[in-house]
Amino acid sequence: MSNLVRVIVLALVQGATELFPVSSVGHAVIVPGLLQWGDIQNSQNFVALLVMLHLGTAVALLTFFWRDWIALLRGGARVVLAGRFTPDVDPQGYGRQLALIVVGTIPAGLVGVIFQKYIEAGFSIPILACAFLVMNGAVLLFGELLWRRQRARALLTRGVKDPSVGDGKSINEMTFWQAAAVGACQIGALIPGFSRSGLTMVGGMATGLSHEASARFSFLLATPIILGAGVIEVPKLLHYQSELLTAAAGGVVAGITAYLSVRFLMKYFETNRLDPFAYYCVVAGTLGFLYFALVTFKVIPAL
Amino acid sequence: MKSAYLVGGALAVICLAIAIYYIIPGFYHVLTFSDPYKSHLTHFVLFLGLAVISVLAARFVANSRPRQM
Numbered sequence: 001m002s003n004l005v006r007v008i009v010l011a012l013v014q015g016a017t018e019l020f021p022v023s024s025v026g027h028a029v030i031v032p033g034l035l036q037w038g039d040i041q042n043s044q045n046f047v048a049l050l051v052m053l054h055l056g057t058a059v060a061l062l063t064f065f066w067r068d069w070i071a072l073l074r075g076g077a078r079v080v081l082a083g084r085f086t087p088d089v090d091p092q093g094y095g096r097q098l099a100l101i102v103v104g105t106i107p108a109g110l111v112g113v114i115f116q117k118y119i120e121a122g123f124s125i126p127i128l129a130c131a132f133l134v135m136n137g138a139v140l141l142f143g144e145l146l147w148r149r150q151r152a153r154a155l156l157t158r159g160v161k162d163p164s165v166g167d168g169k170s171i172n173e174m175t176f177w178q179a180a181a182v183g184a185c186q187i188g189a190l191i192p193g194f195s196r197s198g199l200t201m202v203g204g205m206a207t208g209l210s211h212e213a214s215a216r217f218s219f220l221l222a223t224p225i226i227l228g229a230g231v232i233e234v235p236k237l238l239h240y241q242s243e244l245l246t247a248a249a250g251g252v253v254a255g256i257t258a259y260l261s262v263r264f265l266m267k268y269f270e271t272n273r274l275d276p277f278a279y280y281c282v283v284a285g286t287l288g289f290l291y292f293a294l295v296t297f298k299v300i301p302a303l
Numbered sequence: 304m305k306s307a308y309l310v311g312g313a314l315a316v317i318c319l320a321i322a323i324y325y326i327i328p329g330f331y332h333v334l335t336f337s338d339p340y341k342s343h344l345t346h347f348v349l350f351l352g353l354a355v356i357s358v359l360a361a362r363f364v365a366n367s368r369p370r371q372m
Contacts, residue, residue: 080359084366099363102356113349117336232345 004246006037007049011250014053015060015257018226019219019265021198021277022284023136025120026129029192030288033126036302048240052251054230060258061223064266068220072098093172097220103176104183104221111187112225119190127296130288132193137281139194140274143202150208168210171217178207183221193285196222201274215269219262304365311361315354322350 013031017024032038062069075094082089085096123129151168174182185203189196197218204214237244294300325332325346332339335346 079363083362085363106353106356109349110353113345114334121336232348 004249007246007250008253010037010049011053011056011253012257015057015254016261017195018057018254019061019197019222019258019261021136021140021195021201021274022281023129023133023189023193023195023198025189025191026133026136026193026195029124029129030126030133033129033292034288034303048237048243048247049250051230051233051237052247053254054226054233056251056253056255057258058223058227058230060255061219061226061262064259064262065220065223069223072101072220097171100171100174100176100179100217101220101224104179104186104217105224107180107184108186108189108225109228112190112229116190120192123192127289127292129192130285130292132191133281133285134193134289135285136194136198137278137283137285139202140198140278140281143205144274144278146202147205147211168205168213169208171209171213174207174209174217182207182217186221186225195281196225198274198277198281211269211273212266215265219266304368307361307365307368311357311364314357315361318350318354318357322347322354325350 010028010031013027014024017027071092071094075090075092075096076098077095079085079090079095079099085093085099090096123132147168182200182203185199186196188194188199197215200218200221201211201214204217205211209217237247240247291300295302324330325335325343328342329340332343332346335343337343
């Protein structure tokens with residue numbers, strides 16, 4: 001199979017799994033392991049590909065949320081100049097939302113910059129990624145269970161039985177400590193197998209956010225992290241000029257896939273839950289774990 | 304109000320010092336995965352950003368507290 005085709009397949013996987021709560025890093029470890037594409041991961045050009053995939057995904061998120069980001073940056077500029085979040089300065093709360101995103105980015109940014117390479121070096125083994133993917137599914141199911149109990153308790157407290165009432169609070173109702181806690185959930189996603197979007201969504205739902213608000217906050221939180229991861233590595237592209245076109249093709253494919261994914265997910269979470277993704281993670285992770293275990297012990301040959 | 308600026312300022316100075324520590328080559332840089340003796344731009348940007356955020360946070364905290372008459 002040509003290198004371009006393999007890059008496009010990886011880009012499709014990256015673009016979709018970066019935003020679906022099914023662990024992009026886990027799939028980036030498992031899929032090449034399944035398809036025996038370890039030579040791509042071990043090649044020096046893999047760096048250029050990763051940079052382009054990250055940039056493609058970040059561009060997709062910025063494109064989808066461009067109105068939000070313009071409002072956030074305008075609101076942020078107003079509150080920074082005024083030094084406060086009062087309604088006269090920040091009537092719609094965009095400045096405060098930007099501050100929540102900044103606060104949420106700090107924990108994962110700090111841990112990621114310092115420890116990510118150590119974690120990836122230790123955990124980038126397909127069988128381990130499969131095990132953590134199963135755990136990711138369990139976390140998603142637990143998050144849903146917790147959210148349903150919270151809503152049931154809230155509905156009982158208000159004495160209202162209509163399930164459409166009180167679907168959860170909005171992002172503006174979060175405190176800064178809650179934003180930091182939700183952002184800290186991204187740290188778990190450094191381990192291949194755990195999903196950034198899944199963990200942050202569960203974290204958001206645990207603070208009382210609706211599914212839609214959790215998804216939106218998760219994608220807004222992801223943008224600076226993914227963009228930063230891509231931009232920081234851009235100077236390395238100068239060393240891989242011969243592979244730039246192939247990597248750029250991968251970036252475009254990842255970007256288009258990511259855009260379609262976020263568009264689907266924002267619509268999906270208006271009325272739906274995390275359960276299907278949890279079941280996928282548990283089943284796929286279990287099957288993958290069994291496959292790699294059987295291959296490791298030479299019970300079956302590799303694909 | 305003054306304590307918010309003091310804490311924020313102190314944090315900013317610490318983060319700035321760490322940022323400078325990571326950008327100057329030749330020193331042994333702890334907690335770096337690659338060559339510990341070269342400049343680490345990522346760490347520099349991270350701690351510079353934290354220094355800026357510390358100052359801004361101090362300003363917001365100070366302005367959110369009622370002034371004492």
